[in-house]
Amino acid sequence: MDGVVQRYHVHGTGPVCVAHSGGPGIVWEYLRMPALERHLTIVYPEPIGTGASGQLPSHPHGYTRPRYSQFLGALVEHLGVPDVFLLGHSHGGFVAQYHALHHPERIAGVILYESAPLTGPEHGAEATRLVQSFAVLHADHPELPEVLAAFQAIPTISDDAQMTAVARGVLPAYFADYWRREEEFAPMRASVRAAHISGLDENLSPHVIDDRADLGSLTVPTLVVVGRHDVICGVRWAEELHLLIPGSELLVLENSGHFGHLEEPEAFSQAVTRFVTAVNSSDS
Numbered sequence: 001m002d003g004v005v006q007r008y009h010v011h012g013t014g015p016v017c018v019a020h021s022g023g024p025g026i027v028w029e030y031l032r033m034p035a036l037e038r039h040l041t042i043v044y045p046e047p048i049g050t051g052a053s054g055q056l057p058s059h060p061h062g063y064t065r066p067r068y069s070q071f072l073g074a075l076v077e078h079l080g081v082p083d084v085f086l087l088g089h090s091h092g093g094f095v096a097q098y099h100a101l102h103h104p105e106r107i108a109g110v111i112l113y114e115s116a117p118l119t120g121p122e123h124g125a126e127a128t129r130l131v132q133s134f135a136v137l138h139a140d141h142p143e144l145p146e147v148l149a150a151f152q153a154i155p156t157i158s159d160d161a162q163m164t165a166v167a168r169g170v171l172p173a174y175f176a177d178y179w180r181r182e183e184e185f186a187p188m189r190a191s192v193r194a195a196h197i198s199g200l201d202e203n204l205s206p207h208v209i210d211d212r213a214d215l216g217s218l219t220v221p222t223l224v225v226v227g228r229h230d231v232i233c234g235v236r237w238a239e240e241l242h243l244l245i246p247g248s249e250l251l252v253l254e255n256s257g258h259f260g261h262l263e264e265p266e267a268f269s270q271a272v273t274r275f276v277t278a279v280n281s282s283d284s
Contacts, residue, residue, distance in 0.1 A: 004054035006071050008045040012037030015108075015276055016081050019044050020072065022090025022114075024063055025163055025197040027051045030188060031089055033261045035269035040085070040276060045075055047092075050195045060195075062202040065098040065209065072099050076106055085276055087111040090233060090258065094119070094209055097241075100220045101211070109221040109279040111272055114230055114258050116237035117244060118210040123237070130231035134173045141179060147172050163194040174258040176229040181263075188262065215244035222248040223275040227256030227263065249275065 009028070017040045021028040028044050028051060036042060046053040048071055049063050056062045072095065076084055083106045088096025093115025100110040116123055131151060138144050150169025157163050171189045172178035178185055201207045222245045226238035235252060242250040251271045256263040 001071060001074050004048055004056060004071075006045055006048055006054070006075060007052045008043055008075060010041065010043050012040055012042045014040045015085060015280060016041045016043060016079065017085040017087055017111075017272075017276070018042075018072070018075065018079075019087045020068075020089070020092035020095050021045075021047060021050075022088075022092045023047075023050070023167075023194060023197060024068075024091045024199070025050055025195045026090075026167060027193040027195070030192055030259075031092075031261070033265070033269065035265040036261070036272055039269065039273040042087075043075070043079065043084075045072070047071070047095075049197055051193075058202050060198045061200045061204060063197045063199075064201050064207045065095055066102075068095045069099040069103060073103055082106070083108040085109045085111065085279075087113055087272070088115060089113045089261075090115070093233070097211060097215070097218070100222070101214055101218055104218075104220050107220050108283070109223070109276065111223045111225060111275065112238075112241055113225045113260070114227065114233040114238075115224070115241060116233045117212045117215060117240050118208075118237075120208045120210065126234065126236060127232050130234055131173055134231055138172075138179070143172065143179070157196055160195050163196040164192065167192050167194040173231050176227060176255050176257045176263055178257075185262065212240075212244060215241065216246065218245050221275075221279045223251065223272065224248055225251045225253065225260060225268065225271065227253045227258060227260045229255075229257040232258055 019042050021031045028046050085108050086096045093112045150166050224238050224241045242248050253260040253264045260268045
């Protein structure tokens, strides 16, 4: 589209679900959901600006939700199926809720997975509070200073190598209990790759999100999923999404942080599959 290639990967079998990864800038592989692929055909786009997909001429700027949504719509059209489910994780959740609000045609249902109704100072203050709680809980862990230093480095990121280093650096805070399950999750941490996406629009202004006034008009069936211990898009925001979106369902994964598909894969898979099945049954 517009000379920019978006690549994608297909795994699994069953109803089609497009799974948009987060960041912005985190390369898609971390979002692989093998347990869910047993029940759904998952289409994983490589969002523009990441991985093998192309970059905008304005890179690393200009990666706004309308632009991501434009490529998402083109992918849905390309897939050629009557309708799809849309799963967005973290920043991908912001993209998914934008797309469901503005382009609900051909979207059977949406799963907002670790999303929030807004970004900006209020969201940042809540994340800071939760990271501070994480630091208190793990005050004696020898790696804690490195994790906190990675958070401090976020505003200084200017290239892909720095973005990847920071993404790997902060990851222990994104799990309910990373260090207790480090042997299990360390390979994922080591494999994370990320591209520097500035968060600025084409005019170099911050791309700030606030969907609170619009979510009441969301007509697409919606499942909101959050980990109890998520520090970046925590329970407060999931509950607010649930209250704002008519008829939505809310799932809190009690033993997960930001990555319930890794921390509680069976509970996550069962809930999403149940949601998809219920929506399809009501439509038939």
